[in-house]
Every structure is written in C-alpha cells, then in structure tokens.
Amino acid sequence: MLGVMKNALPFWPARKALKAHFPALRLTGPRVILRPPLPGDFADWVDLRERSRDHLTPFEPAWHPKSLTAEYFAHRIGIQSRDWERGLSCSFLLFRAPDNALIGGVNLNNICRGSAQFASLGYWLGEEHQGQGYMHEALRLVMTYAFTAQKLHRLNAASLPHNGRSIKLLRHLGFEEEGFAKAYLEINGEWQDHVLFGLNEETFKRQGPIIA
Numbered sequence: 001m002l003g004v005m006k007n008a009l010p011f012w013p014a015r016k017a018l019k020a021h022f023p024a025l026r027l028t029g030p031r032v033i034l035r036p037p038l039p040g041d042f043a044d045w046v047d048l049r050e051r052s053r054d055h056l057t058p059f060e061p062a063w064h065p066k067s068l069t070a071e072y073f074a075h076r077i078g079i080q081s082r083d084w085e086r087g088l089s090c091s092f093l094l095f096r097a098p099d100n101a102l103i104g105g106v107n108l109n110n111i112c113r114g115s116a117q118f119a120s121l122g123y124w125l126g127e128e129h130q131g132q133g134y135m136h137e138a139l140r141l142v143m144t145y146a147f148t149a150q151k152l153h154r155l156n157a158a159s160l161p162h163n164g165r166s167i168k169l170l171r172h173l174g175f176e177e178e179g180f181a182k183a184y185l186e187i188n189g190e191w192q193d194h195v196l197f198g199l200n201e202e203t204f205k206r207q208g209p210i211i212a
C-alpha cells in the first residue's frame with residue numbers, strides 16, 4: 001500500500017482542484033491525432049484504462065485505488081496542465097483518426113533545459129489497439145514536435161527488459177540502447193531494472209519522413 005501511495009499524483013488527495021488550461025494544439029498524422037487531455041475525455045479514458053488494466057499495470061507506476069474516479073482524472077489533468085505551462089512536461093491523449101476513438105497516451109516528461117535540452121518519453125496503448133502501428137505513428141509525431149516546437153535536442157526512454165513490444169518499437173523508431181539502470185523506476189509497486197534508450201535530434205532528422 002505504501003508503494004501505491006508513494007507513486008500517486010503529487011498533492012493527492014487534492015486540497016484545491018487545479019483547472020486544466022492546455023495550449024490549443026493538435027498533432028495530426030494519416031491515422032492518429034494527438035492533443036492535450038480535456039475534462040470531457042474522462043468517460044472514454046476510464047473505460048479504456050479499465051478494460052486494459054491487466055495489460056497496463058505491469059508496465060506503469062502502481063495505480064492509486066481512486067485512479068479511475070472523475071475527481072482523480074480532474075486533478076491529474078490539472079497537474080499536467082500546470083506542468084505544461086511551467087515547461088516541465090507535455091501530455092497528450094492519442095486518438096484514432098477516422099472515428100476519434102481514444103486509444104492511448106503519450107507524454108514528454110522531465111523536460112530539462114540548459115545544456116541538457118532533453119525529455120523522457122512515456123507511452124501506452126489500450127490493449128486492443130496494439131499491433132496496428134498506431135504508436136509508431138504517434139511517437140514520430142511527438143518526436144517531431146519535441147525536436148521542432150519544443151527545440152529539444154534529445155529524447156530518453158526506459159523500458160523493462162522483458163517489455164518486448166516497447167523495445168521493438170523504440171528500436172524501430174531509431175532509438176539506440178545506451179545502458180542498463182538497476183532499480184531505475186518504481187513500476188507496479190517495485191523498483192525495477194530498466195534498459196535505457198536514447199535518440200538525438202541529428203539522428204532523428206537523418207531518418208526523414210514517417211516510416212512504417
């Protein structure tokens with residue numbers, strides 16, 4: 001239980017709700033759309049996350065017992081909006097282009113400026129939306145946004161050693177394996193080893209337009 005509480009959103013339960021004010025931004029590809037979350041996304045978000053609980057929980061920080069409540073979602077997007085405004089992170093929800101169905105999420109976390117200019121990439125898909133190339137396209141869009149609009153120079157990503165899908169995706173996107181960190185992140189209530197990947201702007205630009 002302690003692990004669960006430690007990994008909960010900062011300042012939860014909220015004393016005062018933060019209002020979400022994101023930039024009016026949409027990243028659009030042939031088959032997917034990314035945009036910051038809105039309060040009205042709650043029903044689709046909770047439905048997708050609940051249906052994918054067993055698929056997602058082994059790869060994420062432990063879910064708070066109230067993580068699928070409207071109150072928690074409102075607080076979560078309030079924090080994400082505040083962090084976007086402060087230049088600390090960019091949070092996107094991911095939609096399938098033809099029908100606007102919510103299928104997952106992508107985050108640029110831990111944005112570090114100064115001589116670093118890097119961020120950590122986080123991503124998830126609802127279980128039934130895997131295996132169709134949606135995340136590959138979504139990450140190419142977010143990577144382009146990171147290296148152009150956000151003017152970052154490097155993206156980092158970390159994967160559990162047994163997360164084959166994630167590792168395959170990162171390699172396919174041009175990320176290179178750069179190291180191994182013991183007890184790197186607290187995932188599903190336990191400090192777990194991770195394989196570290198990185199990609200810099202120069203390598204990304206050499207790749208050219210979206211590749212499948």
Ligand SMILES: CC(C)(COP(=O)(O)OP(=O)(O)OC[C@H]1O[C@@H](n2cnc3c(N)ncnc32)[C@H](O)[C@@H]1OP(=O)(O)O)[C@@H](O)C(=O)NCCC(=O)NCCS
Pocket residue numbers: 055056059122123124125126129130131132133134135136137158159160163165166168169212
């Ligand atoms: C990691 C995760 C996002 C990867 O999802 P994914 O479906 O494998 O990735 P994509 O959406 O890019 O799909 C790639 C697959 O679609 C296939 N595909 C089908 N049509 C495609 C198309 N038009 N373009 C590209 N790929 C296509 C690819 O061949 C590939 O399948 P394969 O792995 O069986 O060869 C997903 O497994 C997930 O959400 N896992 C749980 C959360 C998680 O691990 N997050 C990351 C923590 S580090």
